Amino acid sequence: ELKVEQNPLFLSMQEGKNYTIYCNYSTTSDRLYWYRQDPGKSLESLFVLLSNGAVKQEGRLMASLDTKARLSTLHITAAVHDLSATYFCAVDIYSGNTPLVFGKGTRLSVIA
């Protein structure tokens, strides 16, 4: 059974600082997704990582995938308040019709 663990689950960080959210998973996969959810809103797709060593960047967020370590990271550079949200990773083992397995989410709060 695929397990996906995110840490930390809660993160309070100051504006301007850097931090990394980790997503570990238990079964071989080279397909991983990151989503963002603003409070009271739905989830939106952030990054799609489809191979070992994949790196995607958008603004102050950068996601990477290391399939050998079964680890993805979401790095936040010089945080700003607008990045406050919950971030989910989801892993695809791509075996027929098996759905994505989501982590529990990391609730990020960026404070002045």
Place this chain on the structure above:
Amino acid sequence: DAGITQSPRHKVTETGTPVTLRCHQTENHRYMYWYRQDPGHGLRLIHYSYGVKDTDKGEVSDGYSVSRSKTEDFLLTLESATSSQTSVYFCAISESGGDQYFGPGTRLTVT
């Protein structure tokens, strides 16, 4: 944005009544999913569909049933609502079973 809507967006119902939530898409995507989201539990998959009339159970399927008679619609039914089913329900779609696009959510309260 993917064309995906959910109805109703908010509903209050009484324990023991049946409730049906609708998810409608205009993207002609093959896969559709129902999740519930509760504090401390993240997203939990209830049921999913990989084609018309093809559905399967997710992690928390007890007390829920689904139907998909057309590509564009995926219905979630709570056969006899209980207070433990108070939650926010999200529908999602996917073209190939990978990246998912989420609907706006339905907030359901069972009193």
